[in-house]
Structure formats: C-alpha cells, structure tokens
Amino acid sequence: MQKNDFNELEKNLGVKFENPELLKQAFIHRSYLNEVKINLPSNERLEFLGDSVLSLIISNYLYDIRPTDSEGQLTNLRAYLVKTKSLSQAAKKLNLGSYLNLSKGEEQGGGRNNPQLLANTFEAVLGAIFLDQGFEKAQQFVKKTLLSLFEEELKMGPPKDAKSNLQEITQEKFKQSPHYKILKTEGPDHAKKFQVAVFILGKELGKGEGPSKQIAEEQAATQALEKLTE
Numbered sequence: 001m002q003k004n005d006f007n008e009l010e011k012n013l014g015v016k017f018e019n020p021e022l023l024k025q026a027f028i029h030r031s032y033l034n035e036v037k038i039n040l041p042s043n044e045r046l047e048f049l050g051d052s053v054l055s056l057i058i059s060n061y062l063y064d065i066r067p068t069d070s071e072g073q074l075t076n077l078r079a080y081l082v083k084t085k086s087l088s089q090a091a092k093k094l095n096l097g098s099y100l101n102l103s104k105g106e107e108q109g110g111g112r113n114n115p116q117l118l119a120n121t122f123e124a125v126l127g128a129i130f131l132d133q134g135f136e137k138a139q140q141f142v143k144k145t146l147l148s149l150f151e152e153e154l155k156m157g158p159p160k161d162a163k164s165n166l167q168e169i170t171q172e173k174f175k176q177s178p179h180y181k182i183l184k185t186e187g188p189d190h191a192k193k194f195q196v197a198v199f200i201l202g203k204e205l206g207k208g209e210g211p212s213k214q215i216a217e218e219q220a221a222t223q224a225l226e227k228l229t230e
Helices: 006-013 020-025 030-036 044-065 071-082 084-093 104-108 115-133 135-145 147-156 162-174 213-228
Strands: 179-186 193-200 203-210
Touching: 006 020, 020 115, 030 104, 044 071, 044 115, 044 135, 044 147, 071 084, 071 147, 071 162, 084 115, 084 147, 084 213, 115 135, 135 147, 162 193, 162 213, 179 213, 193 213, 203 213
Parallel strands: none
Antiparallel strands: 179 193, 193 203
C-alpha cells in the first residue's frame, strides 16, 4: 500500500476522520485486492454511496442558487458538474491518485492519472466523508473541492455539448429525458471500452463507444441528434 501521509490528506480535504479506516478504504482499488489477496473491502461500495450523495448535494445546491432554471437546465448543469472530467479535475487538485492502492498492471497502465479512476475515487472519498461526518460536512467538502472550480459555469450554465442539446430537445418535444444504457464493456480496468445506446420513448436512437461511459454517451447523443434533426 502507498505510504502517503493521510494526516496531510485530511488537511487538504478539510476533514478529520473519526474512523480513519474509512478514508483508507476509499483508496483501495479492486485490482489491488485481486493481486495481493488481502481480505479487505474495495472502494466500490463507498463509490456507489458517494455517487448518490454527490447527486443530492449538487441538485440541492443548484435548486437554491438558480431559482429561474427549468428542470432541463438544472439537469444539464448537474450532469456537467458530476461528469468524469469534472470530478477527475477535482481529484487531481487534491492529489488523490497518489494515495490509490493499485495492482502493478493498473499502475503501469497509468491508473493514477486515469480520469475514470480519479472520478471514482473522488466519489469514494465523498462516501467516506458522508459516513464518518454526515451530510453537512459532505456538502462543505463538495463546495470546497468541486463547486469552487466551476464558478463561471454555476453563473452562466455549462457550455453546450451533445448530451445537453439532446436533453433540451427531448424535454421540449417529448416531455421526457433520454435514457442511456450500457450495452457492453470490454478490456481491463485501465483500458476499458464502453458501448452505450441512448433511448427516447423506448426507441434506440443512437450508439457510441469510448474509454469512459461519458464519452460513449456523448457519441450516442451526437448520433441521436443527427436522427432527430434530419
């Protein structure tokens, strides 16, 4: 395991853990456990929890600061803030990658700088903070480490991308949001490939592939927009 100083990390996070083992668990990647055969929990359950906590924190925050936005506008901005690129940017600022416990294969494949792994780790850390310190401290952490990076977007809204445009069009035309579904995943953790389809009113309108779900979804949305605007 990495020998990094978790006391220094706690200072950067702005949190003093009652149960330091929760913080350490947030950095245990599944590949590491597969290699060393240690009977410890990986960070995947914390990541699952952190994902839900993050969505609630962002939703509540946007609801308060953007009172005139429609549901579609709030959804688009939330999606922009919680996408892999945004979370990995926050994780890099905190140097979370250096604390990760990875297999040799993940290490050699650049896992410490992998945007998807960094985003997942950010969510796992948030899950650990929520369990150890509660919702209010989790909110403070998100505001300090994530929302502070996107002050312009919080004022003006996110730059438009294919997913945002598709969201607006489908809300306007069909009063429904598009639904994205992972069709297939291939490859090892450090070089995964995702295939995603997007459905509107139960009908598949686009497919995409990429090294992350977000990139694959963006491609699928682009294809769907082409069909809707033909």
